[in-house]
Amino acid sequence: MKTEFFINNRAKFIERMDDYSTAVFFSGKAPRESADQQYSFSVDRNFFYLTGIDREDMVLVISKIAGNVDETLYIQPVNEHFEKWYGILMRKEEAIKISGIKTVENRNDFLTKFSSKLSSADRPDNVYIFSYITDVEEPYDCYRSFANWLRNQHPTVIIKNSLDIMIELRSSKSEEEVEEIKTAIGYTNEALQFVMKNLKPGMYEYQVRADFEYQLMLRNSKPSFTTIAASSGNAVILHYVDLQRKMADDDLILLDLGALSNYYASDITRTYPVNGKFTQRQKDIYNIVLGAQDVTFDAMHVGASEKDVNNRVKAYFAKELKTLKFIKDDSEVDKYYYHSIGHPLGLDVHDYIRRDKTMQENNVYTVEPGLYIKEEGIGIRIEDNVWVTKNGIINLSKDIIKTVSDIENFMNK
Ligand SMILES: [Mn+2]
Incomplete structure (x- = not known):
């Protein structure tokens, strides 16, 4: 720099x-x-x-x-x-x-x-x-x-x-800092593509971590935090780091990970089907979480309060969970979505939080809705890194594929 x-x-x-x-x-x-x-x-x-x-x-x-x-x-x-x-x-x-x-x-x-x-x-x-x-x-x-x-x-x-x-x-990032975060996201994207190509039933979670971190090391980068590779029911543990499970057919794996570029961090989550194909149930829940990202993007702007943005996401999840008959009342949403929507990102993975907890111009945030269905052993989180500008938000990690069809097509190519 x-x-x-x-x-x-x-x-x-x-x-x-x-x-x-x-x-x-x-x-x-x-x-x-x-x-x-x-x-x-x-x-x-x-x-x-x-x-x-x-x-x-x-x-x-x-x-x-x-x-x-x-x-x-x-x-x-x-x-x-x-x-x-x-x-x-x-x-x-x-x-x-x-x-x-x-x-x-x-x-x-x-x-x-x-x-x-x-x-x-x-x-x-x-x-x-x-x-x-x-x-x-x-x-x-x-x-x-x-x-x-x-x-x-x-x-x-x-x-x-x-x-x-x-x-x-x-909290107010210069263009040079945003460029560093973008570079860190680029490393994460390349390493995730390698992971997706190698992913198959029978692998252990720690082997997925090894694939990811090996690719970072080849680029003279390193993880921005301890890599989370949580398959099946382990994905309902938000910061799962045990990584001892052997993955089975029809498992999902939740990968929450990131890379560094000049100490600037990326923090990305993607959830993949281990065998390259989502089951119908997994697909349904996955698409609800993907929809929650759009709700978040729509709610984010200069001056928005973190709490209001999170409440919009909770209202959306409540509606979807009621349709699926998981819950009867909005207040039960915390059973399936039990963290908040994101955090500032920068030189620290959890960068300093502004005291007024509002989003300001040139802040960079993670956007990471998730649903965790313990009784079905399904945990899905999708996390992008977003730059708040006066003209709206810019998703810095939009190139890391995340739709069901893009993931399935890539894994089966
Ligand atoms: Mn994360």
Whole structure:
């Protein structure tokens, strides 16, 4: 991605931060998995959004004091021993080139320099750190240990959360970001075509996952989240990840999966007949879910509330389920449709949710109606990724086939 994109993101952040403030962003560290193994590193998405860099243990500091802006990036110093074992660390010149940040310092000096800044004449009153989902069971992350240090060493400084600014910036996608999501959708489409060609009774669910992820790896991509491959009755479990079942003739398989392109995610669900042909019952329910997508697309526009859109879908499902004699009253719809219609998508698969929960220009959402008939072992979800524009919505994943006839024709070609 272009350096200008990241420079622009920081400019937008600076515009929104209070004067006499400093904001700190950490790139993060991989947690330990066992005695001598680390989980693979995945960069903090806000750090990436503001710098374009995806390396471990870096710190971005942005200051606005009396209107004067200062940006400093702290990176790990060159360490020959480390490089012999793990790879080449990022050099100053490269960090400047990718991020457009002119001042790059040694990571080991961060706390000392930050501390002296807080005691100087041009000190900030506020320090922005970032907090989103806090879970007391989770180990301390970089922000928490930094917040503790701040409270101990500089108890009068005001700690603010940069969450609201990041929600505003990240929920409004630039064209460049939409292009990345489209690329991620393209990988997903190609990998799904390979999956469909290989799919047959007798395969295990984990083999379908392997087919999908192998195709992503061939494209230097990877899954945007843990691949869900749920056959038959397993598909009524929304986040089913066990994948041990051997598939039989006449099974459906629900695949909820996605790929990454420069950390931008796609999140797609398709439901296929394992033997290449839907039964009449499967087809009937499948087409109801497909119809729910159209109801959703019609309801989505700039200013629409997520709740209203979901209620339209629920009303549609209730009507269809009553016709099929599954339910007698609208209130029973939750038995067969028990999630909501979608979520914002971007650098995170579940991107930040706006506080007012309305759809705004340049938001990207998933649209994922589903019906889950436990008593018949049928679970069907169809999920696309949609861009909200002032001229209406654009389905970014319309090329991934989904009608009954298109799926059957493709699988039997
Ligand atoms: Mn999904």
